[in-house]
Amino acid sequence: MKQLPSTQRSLPIALIRARENVMTPIRQMLSESGLTEQQWRVLRVLDEHGALEPSQLAKHAALLLPSQTRIVQSMAQKGLVERREHRNDRRRTVIKITDSGQAIINDNAAKAAEIAAQIRDKLGPRRFETLLDILDDLRDLE
Amino acid sequence: MKQLPSTQRSLPIALIRARENVMTPIRQMLSESGLTEQQWRVLRVLDEHGALEPSQLAKHAALLLPSQTRIVQSMAQKGLVERREHRNDRRRTVIKITDSGQAIINDNAAKAAEIAAQIRDKLGPRRFETLLDILDDLRDLE
DNA sequence: GCAATATATTTAACATGTTAATGATTGCGA
């Protein structure tokens, strides 16, 4: 019979810790703008892809739809994003970034890029790419 | 000036997705016992290390103390763990697993080990170990 | 053209994550 792996070498726990470590400097940066990491992801994705429907935004930002609904609502209240109706299909909505949201991206882009570069340097570019590749291989587990 | 990486190759997002993928089959298993993944981690750690003080348990289970306080409270109500006072230092408490909690570990150990083995096989043992090693290298970022 | 089904999103309810404030107890120094 197979044995349970030690929690010291448990992949779920290792992933949680890694995320915690990676996000700490990013959270520090974002706290000055009053943003959560999720709100930052929403801005990043909208900046990168332009206006998106909720389900597409959720996929790109790695958010579940119920969370995203709340996040976008609060961001709309703060004026960071806005919602428009889809022309032909009234079930759908399109979410786009506002000038105010874009300004936050612009203000933090350099710092965020620096943090990302630090992580990359810490691992070494080769290991960094290997990490992303292996993480990607974890899709479609059954 | 450094450029922001594409969200497609963003490490935080990749870590979130990876965890989501890894946890899906585990959550399926646990739902039959009515446990969350965090409650399962608490049982796993207590099974592995024996009775622990809150801060030690939190470290091993990758939980923040406020979350853990609530989780242990609800688990104590269900009779899965119990709390004992420390002899000399009343600030401290020791948390231990109950027979009922141990039974859940025993009932699910084989299945959990199988899931872990599947993930390992999917990546290949070598890549799996590499992944854990690289994730571990993300400690102490700055 | 209408009912049944499918799709997209939101709401609801509860658990956890996160940061800050509060509480409780010990240990130390005047």
Place this chain on the structure above:
DNA sequence: TCGCAATCATTAACATGTTAAATATATTGC
């Protein structure tokens, strides 16, 4: 020994994660 700082844990408040149910609109089949 009194009081104060330090440590550990809990509580508080709000944001997000997670699953299930509800809602709204489109599409399909008859």
